[in-house]
Amino acid sequence: LANTAEPSDFSAFRAIAASSADAFEVPEGYAAKVIIGYGDQFANEDGTVLTYGFNNDFLAYFPLNGSDEGLLFINHEYPAPFFQHGVTAAASKTAAQVALEQESVGNSILHVKRGADGAWAVVSPSRYNRRITGAGPVHRFTGPLADNPAYPGIGETAAGSLANCSGGITPWGTALSCEENYQDYIGYGWTAARTGTPDYINGNGSDATTQPAKYGWVVEHDPYDPSFVGRKHTAPGRFRHENTAFRALANKPFVLYMGDDIANGGVYKFVSELPYRPGRREENLRILSSGKLYIAHWDPQSRRTFDAPGGTLTSPTSGTGYWREVAESELVDTNARIAANVGAAEFQLHYATNRPEDVEVDEDGTVYVALTNNSTANDTHGSIRRLREAANDPTSVGQSAQFTWEDYAPGGPSGRADEGEQGFSSPDNLVFDKAGNLWVVTDISSSVLNNPANPNAYHRNNAVFMLPRSGPNAGVAFRFANMPVEAEATGPYFTPDEQTLFINVQHPGEETPNKGGVYGNPQTYTSYWPKGSKTTGQNPSAPIPSLVAITKLPDVEPDPDGDGGT
Ligand code: FEO
């Protein structure tokens, strides 16, 4: 691998083999260190004790002092009652158990610093340290549906935030946290009778003109301002928001690209009414409150389709498309209402995609979409699709402005024999490094990984891959890190100097309750990470979703022949 651009500690490494070990594995010459995990405490400047939440997902680094000290904005996607208190039946939970769950979702804002020894640690107490949970503080709605009598289920405010999957940043220094699988909370027993908190959540296909719709939005926070009131923006619609990826041109409308993470969900873009003005933060903080939402209409068809699971591709791998405007009345339950308005067959043919997870925008404006997999299209391994706007103008909309698209990197076995190069499956989060390499983390579901007939046997545990996009190895996926048993890598994020890669480890050992695990008896758990290892039997202990910092060890030269180990 040629390190073609600016120096980075992550542009050349020796790819590692696929693994089923209960361990977080990185290439020789790198160190992976847990910074904080679920249940660990930190404090704000008043001494208020804060607890790091469950199932960390999105993370972003906001500098305080370059790449050595900053704030990490982190999502906590969903709780795991089995590991938190042992009671999985919603009706049997005590109020305290429900409160524990509610307080374990939302966001953490963590002040972190790299010490003289090179190791990252949480700075505590700190005025920046903060938690946002499923119970509070109060967030305010913005945009056309806020406090709008046509949508009485929304109102002016919501208590807290939940289902925070991935997210994004803005060029004015805020974080966008995406509320994704809000419908899953119906079964959690978070009811008014038990907790005093209204059960706000309505399911897919629900109608927010008759039911509350407090969750399922893009939520903006200012990590630098502890007094900032979170903003739930209604203009970018309400769907299973995976993440946001922006394109900002000075004095032009601001554009956000977004995926709807549901099988046959659409790809969206928001175009602001106000222009983006570099350096004018107060004005830019109003940008997401007004604008128009669009959904991608793909030609000749939207889904990548196979004749059988693991079979032959039967659909085109490139085409054109355009952005169809989403009406205000469709924003509240975006997917269901668009499908109803265009018709189910039309939606399936031209709007439905193979479950869009992360979307990222390359330096040149090309939009990359991780289509993770889709059983209704027999798509076992997913792919990464890219889209180029008409005239490279992100504000292009309507049928007269055609974008072009192509399936860039397919998941599935690569056919390559070399260790660590056998291919990726089920892409989820994406990130680019400064050299232009595309980093991909995988999210093969644990139930599939544990199936003996598993089509991902070649792949083993979920992993982190780097794909060079130029040179002789363009498009080859090189395995950089392996996750512990039944875990997914989320939130990959480089510090600006690319000397550190932060990764969140989500849901290690998540199949424990389905595989006979007994609460309080760690020997029966499927993962002991990070305190022990199921593979070696060392230190049986509950698995803990945790934040990891990966850095290069100082005294090792991992690539003596300069070919990146390839
Ligand atoms: Fe929460 Fe789309 O993954």
Ligand code: CA
């Ligand atoms: Ca995801």
Ligand code: CA
């Ligand atoms: Ca996923």
Ligand code: CA
């Ligand atoms: Ca996940």
